[in-house]
Structures are given as C-alpha cells and as structure tokens.
Amino acid sequence: MTFELAVFDMAGTTVYDPDLVAQALQDALTQAGCHASLADLRALMGYTKPAAIRSMLVAHDLSADDSQVALVHADFVQRMLDCYRTHDAVRPMAGAGEVFAWLRQRGVRIGLNTAFSQDIAECLIERFGWRQRGLIDAAISADRVAQGRPAPDMIRALMAACGVGDATRVIKIGDTEVDIREGRAAGCGLVVAVTTGAYHRDELLVHHPDAVLDRLDELPALLARIGRPNPA
Structure with missing residues (x-):
C-alpha cells in the first residue's frame, strides 16, 4: 500500500x-498583563493559539473569558502578520x-x-x-x-x-x-x-x-x- x-x-x-511565534505570543500576553516565560510558551507550540492563551491566563490567575482570549489572540495575530510578511529570517x-x-x-x-x-x-x-x-x-x-x-x-x-x-x-x-x-x-x-x-x-x-x-x-x-x- x-x-x-x-x-x-x-x-x-x-x-x-527563529522563535518568532513564542515571542509574539509572549508580547501579546504581556500587553494584557500576563508575564509568561518563553519556555512555558514553547511547550504550547502546536496547540491552537486561543487555547494556549487561555491556558497562560488561567495559570497566572487572570481573566480568561472568551472576550479576553479573543482580545489577546487578535493582538497576537496582528503581530504575526506583521512579522511573517516582512521579517527577513x-x-x-x-x-x-x-x-x-x-x-x-x-x-x-x-x-x-x-x-x-x-x-x-x-x-x-x-x-x-x-x-x-x-x-x-x-x-x-x-x-x-x-x-x-x-x-x-x-x-x-x-x-x-x-x-x-x-x-x-x-x-x-x-x-x-x-x-x-x-x-x-x-x-x-x-x-x-x-x-x-x-x-x-x-x-x-x-x-x-x-x-x-x-x-x-x-x-x-x-x-x-x-x-x-x-x-x-
């Protein structure tokens, strides 16, 4: 076969x-007051990004309702689009x-x-x-x-x-x-x-x-x- x-x-x-996804995710979470480490975020690579965001917000005892997750995800998406369209690496x-x-x-x-x-x-x-x-x-x-x-x-x-x-x-x-x-x-x-x-x-x-x-x-x-x- x-x-x-x-x-x-x-x-x-x-x-x-070169770690741009984890960095963009960290930056979007930081903007929302969630200070996650790159090591913790790398462990979530491969999962849907809303799920990863929710997991980190919950782990840091922050609001993780749908509206907050959507807000952080929208920030992440824009950072990734900007990066992936232009970053030389x-x-x-x-x-x-x-x-x-x-x-x-x-x-x-x-x-x-x-x-x-x-x-x-x-x-x-x-x-x-x-x-x-x-x-x-x-x-x-x-x-x-x-x-x-x-x-x-x-x-x-x-x-x-x-x-x-x-x-x-x-x-x-x-x-x-x-x-x-x-x-x-x-x-x-x-x-x-x-x-x-x-x-x-x-x-x-x-x-x-x-x-x-x-x-x-x-x-x-x-x-x-x-x-x-x-x-x-």
Whole structure:
C-alpha cells in the first residue's frame, strides 16, 4: 500500500521561524498583563493559539473569558502578520519545496495544517509562492474546524479536500508532541516528528512517533527505507 497524502505542520516543520511565534505570543500576553516565560510558551507550540492563551491566563490567575482570549489572540495575530510578511529570517524550511515536489511526483498530495488562524497560514503560503508553484494541494488552519490539535479534525478536512478516504494512507509530519498525538488520533499510517522546531529528539521520542528526523529532507530516504511510496 502506498501513501496518498502527506500532512505537514507549518512553523517549525516547513517554515523556519527563529522563535518568532513564542515571542509574539509572549508580547501579546504581556500587553494584557500576563508575564509568561518563553519556555512555558514553547511547550504550547502546536496547540491552537486561543487555547494556549487561555491556558497562560488561567495559570497566572487572570481573566480568561472568551472576550479576553479573543482580545489577546487578535493582538497576537496582528503581530504575526506583521512579522511573517516582512521579517527577513522567515523562510521555507531547508528542503521543504524539494520534498513537496518529490512527493507530488510520486502521486502523494501535499496538505498543510497549522494551529495558526487561516490569515496567518495564507500569508506564509502566498509569501513563499507554494500554491502558485503547484507545490501544495490544500491547507487548513485550526480556526476552520471544530477542534484543533490533538483532535483529528484538520487532518480529516485535508483528507476530504484531497479525496483520500483511508487514514492509513496519510503521513503526518510535525515538530511537536501535539502533532504526534494528532496523527495518532486520525489513524495516520505514518507519524513522523522533526527536530527543527519546538522540541528536541528526546522530547519527541517519549510520545512514540514512528520516526524522528533531524531534517525535513530526510523524509524521502525514510520512505525509501520502508518502501512507501515507490522511490524510483
């Protein structure tokens, strides 16, 4: 059996981001009077940003009602849009475009999913030209489904968009423990973690992915070793 769809996370997996997400989240929370550490915020990478904001507000005994969470989230989104549109350090992860092309040449569709809101995701996709260059087939964000990670909703939405009915034919690739849990919840046939983002190898291994890669461009060699898809 071959794979039909590869679902990639964005920041930390296919997008190089030198801690800009955690910094923007910290700045937005600080503006609201919540002084969270970067270490605590990094541990929440991969989760929906409203959920991360609510968690930090509660942890600091601050109001975490819907209106307050929405206010902080709106601040965070604007900071991320400003950053992702212009920051020189933001770029595709090394090998991302090549891996997308390699998979698509072998009949594997490419889906992107993210805990960002759709406007941030589209900002990156447009900046990198991934859709215009025909490198991706679909993209989804946490604000477009009922539940974000670790629920399987985003993966299932991408499967529907790409016409894939069997989750065992899906590869999930991400840089956080919640990416791994998302892949397991969806029943993906292969769940791959990468060390290019929020988590180190040992931190990922405790969540039992099928493989841990140090570079995204190691994925073709992994698939060749396991015989799916045909690497020829």
